[in-house]
Structure formats: C-alpha cells, structure tokens
Amino acid sequence: MATIYDVAKAAGVSPKTVSRVLNGDAPVNEKTRAAVHAAIGQLNYVPSSAARTMRSQRSGLVGMITGAISTSPHFEPTGLPEIYLVQGAQRVFAEHNLTLLIADTGGHAERVPDLLHTFLEHRVEGILYVAEYHQEVHLPGNLRGRHMVLVNCFDAVGTPCVLPDDEGGQFAVVDGLIGKGHTRIGFLTLPERQAARPHRTEGYRKALAKHGIAFDEDLVIAGAISDVAHEYDLLWDALDRLLRIPDPPTVICCANDKMAMRVYGLLRERGLEIPKDICLVGYDDYRMISEHMHPPLSSVDLPYGAMGARAAAKLIRLISGTSKPNEPSRELVSGPVAWRESVRPRDRVVTPFQTWRRET
Amino acid sequence: MATIYDVAKAAGVSPKTVSRVLNGDAPVNEKTRAAVHAAIGQLNYVPSSAARTMRSQRSGLVGMITGAISTSPHFEPTGLPEIYLVQGAQRVFAEHNLTLLIADTGGHAERVPDLLHTFLEHRVEGILYVAEYHQEVHLPGNLRGRHMVLVNCFDAVGTPCVLPDDEGGQFAVVDGLIGKGHTRIGFLTLPERQAARPHRTEGYRKALAKHGIAFDEDLVIAGAISDVAHEYDLLWDALDRLLRIPDPPTVICCANDKMAMRVYGLLRERGLEIPKDICLVGYDDYRMISEHMHPPLSSVDLPYGAMGARAAAKLIRLISGTSKPNEPSRELVSGPVAWRESVRPRDRVVTPFQTWRRET
DNA sequence: ATGGTTTATGACACCGATGTCATGACATCG
DNA sequence: CGATGTCATGACATCGGTGTCATAAACCAT
Numbered sequence: 001m002a003t004i005y006d007v008a009k010a011a012g013v014s015p016k017t018v019s020r021v022l023n024g025d026a027p028v029n030e031k032t033r034a035a036v037h038a039a040i041g042q043l044n045y046v047p048s049s050a051a052r053t054m055r056s057q058r059s060g061l062v063g064m065i066t067g068a069i070s071t072s073p074h075f076e077p078t079g080l081p082e083i084y085l086v087q088g089a090q091r092v093f094a095e096h097n098l099t100l101l102i103a104d105t106g107g108h109a110e111r112v113p114d115l116l117h118t119f120l121e122h123r124v125e126g127i128l129y130v131a132e133y134h135q136e137v138h139l140p141g142n143l144r145g146r147h148m149v150l151v152n153c154f155d156a157v158g159t160p161c162v163l164p165d166d167e168g169g170q171f172a173v174v175d176g177l178i179g180k181g182h183t184r185i186g187f188l189t190l191p192e193r194q195a196a197r198p199h200r201t202e203g204y205r206k207a208l209a210k211h212g213i214a215f216d217e218d219l220v221i222a223g224a225i226s227d228v229a230h231e232y233d234l235l236w237d238a239l240d241r242l243l244r245i246p247d248p249p250t251v252i253c254c255a256n257d258k259m260a261m262r263v264y265g266l267l268r269e270r271g272l273e274i275p276k277d278i279c280l281v282g283y284d285d286y287r288m289i290s291e292h293m294h295p296p297l298s299s300v301d302l303p304y305g306a307m308g309a310r311a312a313a314k315l316i317r318l319i320s321g322t323s324k325p326n327e328p329s330r331e332l333v334s335g336p337v338a339w340r341e342s343v344r345p346r347d348r349v350v351t352p353f354q355t356w357r358r359e360t
Numbered sequence: 361m362a363t364i365y366d367v368a369k370a371a372g373v374s375p376k377t378v379s380r381v382l383n384g385d386a387p388v389n390e391k392t393r394a395a396v397h398a399a400i401g402q403l404n405y406v407p408s409s410a411a412r413t414m415r416s417q418r419s420g421l422v423g424m425i426t427g428a429i430s431t432s433p434h435f436e437p438t439g440l441p442e443i444y445l446v447q448g449a450q451r452v453f454a455e456h457n458l459t460l461l462i463a464d465t466g467g468h469a470e471r472v473p474d475l476l477h478t479f480l481e482h483r484v485e486g487i488l489y490v491a492e493y494h495q496e497v498h499l500p501g502n503l504r505g506r507h508m509v510l511v512n513c514f515d516a517v518g519t520p521c522v523l524p525d526d527e528g529g530q531f532a533v534v535d536g537l538i539g540k541g542h543t544r545i546g547f548l549t550l551p552e553r554q555a556a557r558p559h560r561t562e563g564y565r566k567a568l569a570k571h572g573i574a575f576d577e578d579l580v581i582a583g584a585i586s587d588v589a590h591e592y593d594l595l596w597d598a599l600d601r602l603l604r605i606p607d608p609p610t611v612i613c614c615a616n617d618k619m620a621m622r623v624y625g626l627l628r629e630r631g632l633e634i635p636k637d638i639c640l641v642g643y644d645d646y647r648m649i650s651e652h653m654h655p656p657l658s659s660v661d662l663p664y665g666a667m668g669a670r671a672a673a674k675l676i677r678l679i680s681g682t683s684k685p686n687e688p689s690r691e692l693v694s695g696p697v698a699w700r701e702s703v704r705p706r707d708r709v710v711t712p713f714q715t716w717r718r719e720t
Numbered sequence: 721a722t723g724g725t726t727t728a729t730g731a732c733a734c735c736g737a738t739g740t741c742a743t744g745a746c747a748t749c750g
Numbered sequence: 751c752g753a754t755g756t757c758a759t760g761a762c763a764t765c766g767g768t769g770t771c772a773t774a775a776a777c778c779a780t
Contacts, residue, residue: 001483003736014760019738029758044502049481050413051736054765059410061482067447083443087427087464094463099478102462103454104447118459121409122421123361142404258652265654268628289649292618294625363766374730379768387727411766414735 002043010039022047053123062093062315063101063119064128065112085130085151088308096316098125113140126315129153134164134196147318151311158329160318162311165332166196169300170203170253173281173337177251178211181346182279186242186249188223188235188259200255200283218245223259235259239266250349251279257289260297277351279343290338298343301335362403370399382407413483422453422675423461423479424488425472445490445511448668456676458485473500486675489513494524494556507678511671512664514555518689520678522671525692526556529660530563530613533641533697537611538571541706542639546602546609548583548595548619560615560643578605583619595619599626610709611639617649620657637711639703650698658703661695 008015013032020026021036028036039045053059066082090100101124103115119127127146131137131153139148139155150161177185187204190197201220208215221238224231242249254260260282264274272278274295282290282299290297310333317323368375373392380386381396388396399405413419426442450460461484463475479487487506491497491513499508499515510521537545547564550557561580568575581598584591602609614620620642624634632638634655642650642659650657670693677683 004738005736015736016738016761017759020759023738025738026759027757032758046477046480048414048483048736050410050419050483051765052738053410054408054414054736054767055738057765083446086446086462087466090462090464091466094475099482100462102446102450102460104450106447106451115454117406120406122459123408123410258648261649261652262654268654286648288618288646289621292621294622294628364768365766375766376731376768377729380729383768385768386729389728392728408766411735412768414737414766415768417735 001048002045004045004047006043007036007039007045010043011035057123059123059125060098061101061122061124062098062126062128062312062319063103063116063122063124064089064130065103065105065115065119066130067104067107067132082130082132082304084304085308085311088305088310089128089312090308092309092312092316098316113142116140116142126319128311128315134166134194136195147315149311149315149318151307154330160314160329160331162307162314162331162333164196164302164307165334166199167203167206168332168334169283169302169337170200171207172203172334173253173283173298173300174204174207175210176337176339177253177279177281177343178207178213180343182251183213183346184216184247184249184251185219186252187220188238188242188252188254188263189220190255191222191224191226193226197255204253219249223255232262235262236266239263243270248351249278250346250351251281251343254280254282257282257284257286257297257299260299261289261293264293264297274342275344275349277349279349281337281343285335285338290340293342295341298338298340300337303333303335306335307333361408362405364405364407366403367396367399367405370403371395417483419483419485420458421461421482421484422458422486422488422672422679423463423482423484424449424490425463425465425475425479426490427464427467427492442490442492442664444664445668445671448665448670449488449672450668452669452672452676458676473502476500476502486679488671488675494526494554496555507675509671509675509678511667514690520674520689520691522667522674522691522693524556524662524667525694526559527563527566528692528694529643529662529697530560531567532563532694533613533643533658533660534564534567535570536697536699537613537639537641537703538567538573540703542611543573543706544576544607544609544611545579546612547580548598548602548612548614548623549580550615551582551584551586553586557615564613579609583615592622595622596626599623603630608711609638610706610711611641611703614640614642617642617644617646617657617659620659621649621653624653624657634702635704635709637709639709641697641703645695645698650700653702655701658698658700660697663693663695666695667693 004015004018007018011018013036017028017032018036020028021033049060064086086100086102093100101119101122103118105111105115125147127143127148128151129137129139129148130151133152135153137150137153137155139159148159150159152163154161154163174185189201204220205215219242221241223235223238225234242252252263254263260280263280267274267278267280274280280297282297283302285299285301290299310331314331317327364375364378367378371378373396377388377392378396380388381393409420424446446460446462453460461479461482463478465471465475485507487503487508488511489497489499489508490511493512495513497510497513497515499519508519510519512523514521514523534545549561564580565575579602581601583595583598585594602612612623614623620640623640627634627638634640640657642657643662645659645661650659670691674691677687
C-alpha cells in the first residue's frame with residue numbers, strides 16, 4: 001500500500017502538506033492541492049487508520065455486542081430484531097465517520113469479556129450492548145467507565161439505555177380499537193417474567209380508562225409461559241377461556257406476531273373467520289409474518305431500526321461530550337400501529353359465538 | 361490507557377520482554393512472565409491494535425458488506441438471512457482472532473465505494489460481499505486484487521463465492537416426498553429472473569428421474585413474478601391451475617415459506633385441509649414462519665449460518681494463502697429438509713378434489 | 721578449560737500518520 | 751520603509767507496539 005510519503009514524493013511536497021490536504025486543518029495553495037490529489041489518485045492512496053489512531057488517540061470505531069444474553073435454555077435465535085438495529089445504528093454512525101465493529105456471542109454470555117477485550121484492543125470509542133428482547137441485564141464490571149448505551153435492555157445502576165415504548169404501543173392499538181367501536185378487547189399477554197408485560201398491561205388499562213371502559217380481568221390472560229414445552233396447550237386454553245366468557249371479545253390483542261400466527265390457526269379450527277367473526281392484532285410487526293398472513297395482520301411496529309438509530313445518536317453524544325446535562329438516561333422509542341385487514345370496525349363484526357358454543 | 365512501557369516499568373523489564381510475554385514468540389523466564397502478568401492486571405493494560413497493525417501490517421479486521429444490491433425497486437429489507445450469516449461468519453473469524461467490520465448499504469449500491477474506502481482505511485485483510493438472495497452481481501473495479509468472497513451471489517469473472525445448493529435442496533425434498541409415496545408433486549416456482557430457479561427445477565427433475573417418474577409440465581407453475589403488484593393474483597391463479605389439472609397433485613412445493621404461508625390461506629379458503637387433503641412444503645425454513653404455522657410447515661433449510669461460516673473459512677484461507685491449489689472457486693452449501701406436520705405419507709392423504717370441483 | 725549452543729533479555733529503529741514549531745515569501749499598515 | 755501579520759510549507763518528534771540484532775549468562779560436549 002502507498003503511504004503518505006509516497007504521495008508526498010510524487011507530488012513534490014512534504015508529508016505534512018499531504019496531511020493538510022487530507023484533513024483541511026490549514027490553508028493549502030490551490031495548485032499544491034491539485035498536485036496532491038493527482039498523486040493520491042495515481043497511487044491509489046488510502047490513509048492508514050491505524051497510524052492516524054496512534055497519533056490522534058481516536059480510532060473511529062464503535063462496538064456492538066449482540067446476542068449477549070441467553071436467559072432461557074430454549075434460546076431462540078430469531079435474530080430478527082438485530083439486523084434492523086444494526087442497520088439503524090450503522091446509518092447514524094456512518095454519518096459521523098464511525099465504523100461499526102460487531103461481535104455476536106451466539107447466546108453465550110461468558111464470551112462477553114473476551115469480545116470486550118477485543119473491542120478495547122481496537123480502542124472503540126463506545127459500545128452498544130443489545131439484548132434479544134426487553135429485559136434487565138447485569139453488566140460485567142470491567143465495562144464501567146466506558147461510553148456505553150444499552151439497547152432493548154436496562155440495568156439497576158442507571159446505565160443509559162434505549163427501550164421500546166411498550167406502554168405507548170399497547171395504548172395506541174387499544175385506543176385505536178376503541179375508536180373503531182370495540183369495547184370488549186381480549187388480551188393474550190406475554191409470560192410473567194417478561195419485562196415488557198407490566199408496561200403493555202398498563203397501556204391496555206390506560207386506553208380503556210381514557211374512554212371510560214371498565215377493566216375486565218376475564219379479558220386478560222397469559223398467552224404464553226416461560227416453559228416452552230407447554231406453550232401450545234396454554235395458548236389453546238387461554239383462547240378457549242377468552243371465548244367462553246359471558247360477553248366475549250370482538251377483538252383479541254396478541255403479545256406478539258408469532259402468537260397471533262398460531263391464533264389464526266386456532267380460530268379457524270373453531271370455525272371463526274378473521275375479521276368477519278372476530279378481529280385480531282399482533283405486536284412486533286414482523287412484516288414477514290404480518291403482511292403475508294391471510295388476511296394480513298394488524299400489528300404494533302416494534303421500531304428496532306429507530307431504536308438502533310436513537311442508541312447510536314445517544315452514544316455519539318456521550319462520546320463527544322455533547323449530551324444535554326439533564327438528558328434522561330432512559331429513552332423510549334415508539335412505533336406506529338400498522339392497521340391491516342385482520343381488524344374491522346365493531347359494527348361490521350358478527351360474533352357467532354352462540355352457534356359455536358352449541359356445537360362444542 | 362496504560363501502554364506497554366508502563367507495564368514494562370511496573371514489571372521492571374524492557375517493553376520488548378512484555379511483548380514477548382504477550383505474543384509468546386520467544387522463551388521468557390517463568391518469574392519474569394509472572395511479574396509481567398501481574399503488572400498487566402494491575403494497570404488494566406490492553407495492547408493497542410493500532411500500534412500492532414502499524415508494525416506488523418496486519419489489522420486483524422475483516423469487512424462485510426451487506427444489503428449491497430437492490431435490483432428491485434420494491435426492495436424488501438427482510439434482513440433475515442443476514443443475521444445468520446453474520447453469526448456464522450463471526451464465529452469462525454473469532455476463532456482466528458479476526459474482528460468483523462460491518463457496513464450495510466441499506467439497499468443503496470452507490471454507497472459501496474465509500475464503505476469500501478472506510479474498510480481500506482482500516483486495512484481489512486479481506487472482504488465478504490453478501491447479497492440478499494442468490495443472484496449474479498457486478499463488482500466495482502476497485503475491489504480487484506483484494507481478498508474477497510461473495511456470499512449468496514456470484515459474478516462473471518469467477519470471484520470465489522459461496523452459494524446455497526438450490527438443486528440439492530429441491531432434490532432432497534422431492535426425493536423425500538417420493539419416498540413417502542407421493543408421485544404427483546406440484547411445484548410453485550420462483551420468478552424467472554431469480555438465479556435459483558433453474559437449479560431448483562433441475563433438482564425437482566432429477567428427483568423424479570431417479571424414481572422413474574415422468575416430468576409433467578402441468579405440475580410446474582411460477583408462483584410469483586417480479587412485478588410485486590400482481591403477486592397475489594398470480595399465486596391464486598397458479599394454485600387454481602394446479603388443482604384443476606386432471607390428476608392433481610397430492611403435495612405442493614412452494615418456492616419459499618412466504619409463498620407457502622399464503623398458500624395455507626388460499627387452500628383453506630377452498631376448504632382443503634393440510635395435510636389431510638393436500639400436503640405442502642416450503643423453502644428457506646424461516647423457523648419463525650415454519651414452526652408456527654398451523655400445522656407446522658415442512659421446509660428446506662436454507663443454511664445461512666453455514667454459508668457464513670463457510671465463506672469466512674474460505675476467506676481466511678485466501679488471506680493466509682493456504683487455499684488448496686485446486687480449490688473450487690464456487691462452493692455449494694446444503695441444508696437439511698425439516699419435515700413437519702404439513703406433510704404426511706401419500707396413503708394417508710385423501711384428496712377431495714371431486715367434491716371441491718362440483719362446488720365451484 | 722574451551723568453544724559452541726541455547727536461553728533470556730535489552731537497545732534501537734521503524735511502521736505511517738499528525739501536532740508543534742520554525743521559516744520564508746508576501747501583503748498591509750502607520 | 752521598517753514593523754507586523756498572514757499564508758504556505760517543511761523539519762522533527764511522537765503515538766505504542768514489534769522486528770532485528772546484540773549480548774550476557776547458563777548449559778553442554780569435547
């Protein structure tokens with residue numbers, strides 16, 4: 001590879017002048033500048049980030065640790081969120097001339113220290129620590145004192161973090177459903193241990209309260225439990241109970257799109273047609289699912305791309321020291337509700353529950 | 361940050377000796393080694409990759425360019441494949457003490473030169489160029505002469521590449537279906553422009569040929585076209601034609617899981633139950649879809665993780681110059697067929713087509 | 721005892737940028 | 751016209767490691 005000395009020689013100037021042309025830190029005569037640029041083109045010169053890093057003590061690198069946490073032995077490497085996070089973050093970093101280093105633990109949390117060491121060798125200027133789903137994490141101590149932003153997770157000591165606005169998302173979808181005339185809104189929730197669950201439930205309650213609709217606990221049932229083995233039975237039972245209550249729901253909110261996908265099948269088995277007989281909404285808006293279900297599934301967008309971008313911006317502010325003094329350490333990111341054909345207004349839904357109940 | 365000089369001073373040795381302890385390139389006395397390690401721990405020393413890079417001319421970095429190609433204006437950022445690729449590749453790189461730089465074009469191919477320049481500044485030792493789906497690409501000229509491996513794509517000049525074994529995958533699934541007694545096997549193919557299509561079709565033909573079953577062109581219809589706007593109508597029509605032929609299929613192979621997902625809905629609309637009345641298989645094995653369909657979908661695993669790992673290994677061989685002299689520039693990676701409940705043996709399938717035809 | 725080899729260590733230069741300081745050529749001003 | 755300031759450029763040291771070479775001590779064989 002050509003060096004700055006080669007360029008200097010070819011252009012008949014000193015290396016320092018070439019440096020000035022590249023960095024614009026001092027005026028350079030127009031003719032000199034042209035000669036230098038010509039030499040650079042000729043030699044295919046690309047400056048060495050390593051040399052620059054040594055002198056300036058700035059690496060231009062940021063690290064991202066993903067897949068770091070495997071709380072469940074049935075770790076499910078769906079990976080979907082991460083790619084959007086990466087894209088969102090990388091876009092922002094690129095605008096600030098930062099390059100993204102990526103390390104994936106593959107679910108083995110014990111690899112984190114090693115990966116971190118590698119990052120430090122490369123003198124990353126900051127680190128994004130990404131969790132698979134909204135949860136609390138406990139960071140290894142050697143991360144202290146580094147610029148860092150947690151994404152999709154938070155810790156007990158107030159490390160800056162970016163989280164999905166679960167309460168806002170659930171509020172928005174329930175508020176929207178009520179706006180379409182629904183008043184009996186079933187809610188198949190996440191397992192109890194999930195950090196998002198209380199926030200989602202709070203959003204559900206607040207939306208009801210806004211419209212003066214009483215909260216009915218019969219309408220809210222866990223649609224999944226931590227123990228994956230019995231998940232399917234549980235969902236069947238939860239749905240069964242929802243449909244058997246005296247005044248059954250005209251729409252069901254599922255905790256995520258995967259759950260909604262199964263509910264499609266279960267409802268069809270019972271002879272219920274979506275959205276004619278009952279409406280359905282999901283959460284996450286995995287478009288690969290929601291757009292291709294039949295009919296397409298309404299869902300709350302879990303804005304991973306935006307979260308990545310917001311986290312990157314936050315990290316850049318930390319690095320550059322331009323954080324506002326009272327900037328909150330916790331940022332919530334909202335996504336829109338994607339309304340699709342799985343939902344129609346209440347007055348166009350005809351719940352044939354009596355019929356169905358007679359049959360079983 | 362502590363430097364090697366600080367460590368040397370603290371341990372009472374020369375910097376070079378510290379370097380030897382770190383790299384093990386020459387024998388060091390046991391007591392000296394212990395003193396050095398103690399000093400390293402004390403000072404929290406992490407060697408600077410920048411300084412090491414300058415001297416040794418090896419950066420320990422490899423780059424990956426993803427999302428580079430947007431052939432379609434309706435670019436669909438599913439992103440699913442990439443995360444597995446990243447994980448697979450990163451695992452192998454980590455074993456070789458290489459760190460992965462990631463740049464995502466977000467579908468804007470014109471950004472590639474810039475991203476590439478950044479990679480070169482960091483003196484990456486090799487580059488993986490990843491396409492969204494199996495296709496031909498044309499690389500910008502300035503990539504020539506770099507160690508590079510194409511993933512999920514190939515070019516006209518024989519750049520080393522790693523591709524999914526589309527022929528083998530389709531062969532395996534059709535061979536398996538025939539093994540289960542099926543002889544009338546419908547095939548909803550990819551759009552014509554897709555590079556994978558001829559390979560898949562060849563696999564389909566070879567599996568039939570192996571068992572002496574005649575190829576029936578009525579059974580093979582494009583299930584999708586490039587023009588996204590009419591995709592759904594086309595699929596409806598293709599399925600309709602498949603089901604109306606004199607001796608209709610007992611199982612249908614879909615070109616991908618998204619298509620299969622829609623076919624679930626379309627078949628149900630026609631009153632056909634999977635797998636009782638007709639069986640279905642997909643391709644890609646997006647487990648988020650295949651495992652959660654009702655019933656779960658049989659599908660050919662498109663082994664992105666393995667492709668990432670194979671590509672990484674290939675790149676490492678290029679970098680280290682240990683490629684076998686006659687190593688093929690093109691590597692095919694196969695994945696297993698995931699058999700699930702959407703398929704059952706032929707003798708347990710009761711096709712009620714006569715009934716259905718009377719109705720319509 | 722002596723020469724040859726191995727072991728353990730240090731001195732020093734170098735990788736390729738850039739920060740600091742110095743310098744010469746002009747332009748401007750009182 | 752000399753003092754002062756601005757512009758354009760170069761010399762040199764430095765960032766933190768490692769390759770090369772030198773050297774001293776310990777070990778071994780004759």
